[in-house]
Amino acid sequence: MSLLNTTPSPDATAAPGGPLLVVDSLTKSFGDHTVLRGVDLHLDKGEVVALIGPSGGGKSTLLRCINQLELPTSGQVTLDGTPLVSTRGGAVVAPSAKALLRVRRQIGMVFQSFNLFANMTAEQNIVFAQRAALGTGKDEARERARTLLERVGMGHKAGSHPSQLSGGQQQRVAIARSLALDPRVILFDEPTSAIDPEMRSEVLSVMRELAEAGMTMLVSTHEMGFAKQVSDRTVFLCDGGILEEGPSRSLLEQPTHDRTRQFLRAIAEG
Amino acid sequence: MSDFLADSVSWLPDLLRGLGHSLWLTFVSLLLGLPLGLVLGYVTERTTSRPLRWLLVAVIELARGLPALVVLYLIYYGLPSVEVVLSAFWSIIAAFTFSNAGYVSEIVRGAIRGIPAGQLEACQALGIGRARTFASVIAPQALRISTPSLVGYAAIVFQSTSLAVAVAEPELLNAAYNIGSITFQYLQVFIVAGALYAVVVIAASRFAGWLATRTQY
Amino acid sequence: MDFSLLPAALWLTAQITILSALIGMAAGVLVVLARRSRVAPLRWLAIAWTDVVRGVPPLVWLMLVFLGVGVFTPLGAAVIVFGLVASAYCAEIYRSGLEGVAKGQYEALDALGIPTRTGRLRVVVPQAAVISAPAVVSYVIGMVKDTSLASVIGVAELTFVANRAANRTGDGITPFVTVGVLYLLLSLVLALVGRAAAARAESGWAA
Numbered sequence: 239m240s241l242l243n244t245t246p247s248p249d250a251t252a253a254p255g256g257p258l259l260v261v262d263s264l265t266k267s268f269g270d271h272t273v274l275r276g277v278d279l280h281l282d283k284g285e286v287v288a289l290i291g292p293s294g295g296g297k298s299t300l301l302r303c304i305n306q307l308e309l310p311t312s313g314q315v316t317l318d319g320t321p322l323v324s325t326r327g328g329a330v331v332a333p334s335a336k337a338l339l340r341v342r343r344q345i346g347m348v349f350q351s352f353n354l355f356a357n358m359t360a361e362q363n364i365v366f367a368q369r370a371a372l373g374t375g376k377d378e379a380r381e382r383a384r385t386l387l388e389r390v391g392m393g394h395k396a397g398s399h400p401s402q403l404s405g406g407q408q409q410r411v412a413i414a415r416s417l418a419l420d421p422r423v424i425l426f427d428e429p430t431s432a433i434d435p436e437m438r439s440e441v442l443s444v445m446r447e448l449a450e451a452g453m454t455m456l457v458s459t460h461e462m463g464f465a466k467q468v469s470d471r472t473v474f475l476c477d478g479g480i481l482e483e484g485p486s487r488s489l490l491e492q493p494t495h496d497r498t499r500q501f502l503r504a505i506a507e508g
Numbered sequence: 509m510s511d512f513l514a515d516s517v518s519w520l521p522d523l524l525r526g527l528g529h530s531l532w533l534t535f536v537s538l539l540l541g542l543p544l545g546l547v548l549g550y551v552t553e554r555t556t557s558r559p560l561r562w563l564l565v566a567v568i569e570l571a572r573g574l575p576a577l578v579v580l581y582l583i584y585y586g587l588p589s590v591e592v593v594l595s596a597f598w599s600i601i602a603a604f605t606f607s608n609a610g611y612v613s614e615i616v617r618g619a620i621r622g623i624p625a626g627q628l629e630a631c632q633a634l635g636i637g638r639a640r641t642f643a644s645v646i647a648p649q650a651l652r653i654s655t656p657s658l659v660g661y662a663a664i665v666f667q668s669t670s671l672a673v674a675v676a677e678p679e680l681l682n683a684a685y686n687i688g689s690i691t692f693q694y695l696q697v698f699i700v701a702g703a704l705y706a707v708v709v710i711a712a713s714r715f716a717g718w719l720a721t722r723t724q725y
Numbered sequence: 726m727d728f729s730l731l732p733a734a735l736w737l738t739a740q741i742t743i744l745s746a747l748i749g750m751a752a753g754v755l756v757v758l759a760r761r762s763r764v765a766p767l768r769w770l771a772i773a774w775t776d777v778v779r780g781v782p783p784l785v786w787l788m789l790v791f792l793g794v795g796v797f798t799p800l801g802a803a804v805i806v807f808g809l810v811a812s813a814y815c816a817e818i819y820r821s822g823l824e825g826v827a828k829g830q831y832e833a834l835d836a837l838g839i840p841t842r843t844g845r846l847r848v849v850v851p852q853a854a855v856i857s858a859p860a861v862v863s864y865v866i867g868m869v870k871d872t873s874l875a876s877v878i879g880v881a882e883l884t885f886v887a888n889r890a891a892n893r894t895g896d897g898i899t900p901f902v903t904v905g906v907l908y909l910l911l912s913l914v915l916a917l918v919g920r921a922a923a924a925r926a927e928s929g930w931a932a
Contacts, residue, residue: 307835335841342838349836353829357851366847370839419837573909575873578884578901585888585897670782674877681785688792695793702789706780713780 256319258283258454259304259423264313266299273299275478276313281423281456286449288465288486289458291475292501297458298350300475301425304456305345306338317344317422343371346421350428352408354400360387360411361396364418371419379418386414390444406437410444417448424448426457442468462505466490474498516700519687523697526683527704533597533669533679537604538662544605545612550642553617571610577671579603584675596675604665611661619654620646656720663712667705680704727890728903734886735907737800741872741882742911744804746865749811756816761823771816778813784874786810791878803875807868814864822857823849855923862919866912873908883907 257280266274273296281287289297302308304315306322310330315322322341324333333341355363364383368374374382387393390410400408409429416424426445430438442461446468449455459465465472465486472486474493482495493499552564580603583594594602623646631641670681684701688694760771778786783806791802826849834844876885887900894900 305836307832338835339838339840342836347836349829349832351829353827353833353836355830355833355848356827357848357855367837367839370843370847371837415837570909573870573912574905575870575884575908577873577876578887578905578908581884581888581891582898582901582905585891586901587897589896589898667782670784671874673784681782681788684785685788688788694795695789698785698789698793702781702785705782705785706777709780710776 257281258285258318259456260314260316261300261304262314262316264300264303264315265311266296266303266308267311273478274303274310277475277478277480279473279480281454283454284452285471286453286455286457286469288469288472289456289475290460290462290465290472290501291481295476296478297475298427301347301427301456301458304425305342305347306333307347317341339371343419344422346416346419346424348409348412348416348424348426348429350431352400352405352412352432354408354412354415356400359397359399360392360403360414363400363411364415367415368418382418383414386417387411390414391440404437405433406440409433409441413441413444413448423454423456426455426459428458428460430459430461460505462490462502474501476501512696515691515693515696519684519697519700522683522687523680523701523704526678526680526701527708529677530666530669530672530679530681531708533600533604533672533677534662534666537601537608537669538665540601540605541608541665542612542658544609546616548609549613549616550620552613553620568610568613571606572614574607576603576607576668577674579606580671580675596672596677599675600669600672600677604668607668608661608665611664612658615654615657615661616650619650619657622653623649656716659716659719660713663709663716666708666712670705730886730890731883731903731907734881734883734904735911737880737882738869738872738908739911741800741803741807741875741880742865742869742915745807745811745872746868748804748808749815749868750861752808752812753815753819756812757819757823760816760820775813775816778810783807783810783871784877787874787878799875799878799880802878803872803880807871807875810871811864811868815861818857818860818864819853822853822860825856826852858919858923862916862923865919866915869908869912869915 259279259281261277261279264274264277264279265272277296277300279287279300289300291297299308303310304322306315309332310323312330313323314325322333324331324337354360355366358366361380361383364386365376365379368379368382369376384393384396387396390413392407392410392414395403395407395411398407400411403411413424413429429445430441433441438461442464445455445457445464449468455469457464457469469486471483472489473483474481474489474495474497476497482489482493482498489498490502493502548564548568552561552568555561555564580599583602584596584599587594587599627645627649628641631645636645669679672679673681673685676682680701684697687697691697756771756774759767760775762768762771781789786806786809787802790806791797791799794802797805830848830852831844834841834848872882873884875882876888879885883904887904890900891897
């Protein structure tokens with residue numbers, strides 16, 4: 239059963255074969271502190287890319303710059319040929335509120351801390367997101383919410399508030415909420431880090447189904463098993479730059495850089 | 509406008525004398541209320557005797573729940589019926605000390621509860637005695653946590669000294685009221701008096717806010 | 726003392742408390758909106774308002790408005806003063822309630838591309854309201870005591886009636902103990918109502 243909406247999106251006419259998401263020489267500094275120093279990355283449609291690397295290496299900032307939760311310092315992000323970062327005279331400027339909303343509705347994001355709306359039930363979270371972001375009608379939004387909750391195995395908890403759900407359950411609802419907007423790509427920011435180890439598999443298996451259904455995904459993670467089995471490619475981000483990238487299996491089993499090897503050994507011993 | 513300024517300046521000596529007395533009332537009632545509140549708060553929080561704890565909680569709730577003005581009247585007009593006659597000044601001090609002790613003890617209880625249980629457990633694990641634990645570990649941390657609230661509270665005590673007008677004690681509001689009843693320029697004189705109160709209170713709360721940012725570990 | 730005067734006095738105390746609490750809670754919304762406005766002068770005005778209103782003792786405000794402005798009845802002056810004072814305190818409570826809403830909630834709204842106004846209205850404000858509710862309740866309970874100050878400008882509420890009885894009969898204990906008990910009872914009733922309301926508001930979701 240597919241997790242994805244099967245109706246073709248209107249953008250399907252864009253150049254076929256080209257990468258869906260392109261990150262081009264992206265840099266980000268907070269004051270004197272440089273977090274990203276020229277990151278280049280591309281994701282093809284349906285590709286799943288794992289983003290690994292030490293904490294503080296810029297993984298989270300990279301994801302947040304892609305959907306413009308953070309304004310990049312320089313560089314460009316292109317979704318299906320459309321540039322997302324506004325520039326004026328070569329400098330990055332804050333985009334208009336309207337442009338921001340448009341960008342973010344096309345790029346889903348799943349947070350480490352779930353960030354479900356605390357004052358709404360699981361179902362209300364998903365209904366509200368569709369109605370507020372897309373203007374979906376009430377009945378349609380509710381029906382889609384039910385379907386999505388069913389698909390992430392949370393149909394029985396539709397009426398529960400986030401505080402009544404475990405971390406794994408909250409994260410599955412959050413994934414459903416993100417899917418409800420039919421994003422072109424979903425960014426996962428360490429989706430299982432805040433979840434008890436024994437609850438992680440329920441989230442990871444939802445993500446695996448999503449990957450198999452053809453969703454384009456960029457996943458920052460410490461789950462090397464997930465990276466190896468599910469992602470097509472793995473990118474090692476360290477000190478604000480991509481040190482190494484390649485097919486997941488070969489990168490994770492035979493890394494070429496010492497730094498990557500060190501990191502993988504530390505994780506394995508962790 | 510120039511009249512207003514000239515009048516204000518001419519009232520200032522009387523008002524400042526009143527302000528001085530308000531500060532004095534604040535100082536004396538805190539001097540008595542703070543230690544009383546500290547002890548009350550600590551004993552209530554740490555005692556193992558349930559009846560004592562309930563009794564103290566009742567006293568604290570009474571001190572916090574009764575309007576200070578009613579307590580003041582009760583002491584000033586009520587106690588003489590049982591042959592205890594206090595001057596206006598000492599009636600005010602007694603009433604405020606009672607109210608203050610209740611509030612201070614609440615602040616102190618909160619601070620003691622704010623100290624992580626691990627601090628106490630560490631002392632127990634190290635075999636440090638109860639008195640030493642209180643003096644060297646609990647009290648310094650509790651004081652550090654509660655200092656900003658206590659400074660903030662001092663500002664509230666200062667404000668509440670204005671109640672003393674009800675028993676004709678010559679503090680700031682009383683001075684302003686007297687000027688008003690002679691000149692009938694109530695609005696102007698209360699604006700000047702209000703400004704004097706506000707300057708002291710705003711300065712104290714800014715100071716408390718600054719302390720709060722400084723005392724975080 | 727003449728106990729038959731007490732019900733009317735108690736009702737007056739309750740009226741002042743409730744009316745000024747309602748004024749304060751509503752006006753506090755305006756003050757906090759100004760405080761968080763994008764227009765700097767509005768923010769300054771809101772800061773000045775909260776500082777000055779809270780910096781001057783309520784009794785001074787009462788005298789200033791009743792004797793100084795001189796156009797209000799004692800009851801009117803009391804309700805206005807306590808309402809305005811409450812607006813400053815409520816605004817501060819609302820402000821910390823808004824600050825208490827987790828940053829992740831804003832991020833989720835942004836990430837989903839939900840328009841700012843909709844997000845504030847449907848997600849931020851409801852959560853801030855529940856966070857603020859207990860503080861508002863305890864502030865309103867504290868207001869019961871403050872209303873005793875209205876006796877000084879001649880509002881015939883509990884303290885005023887007790888004071889007059891004490892002066893007439895020479896018995897300074899019975900009247901003040903009696904009204905003291907009534908104040909405690911009134912606070913208790915408000916606390917119970919407030920707790921029930923708060924429990925209802927956060928039923929289900931508050932952590």
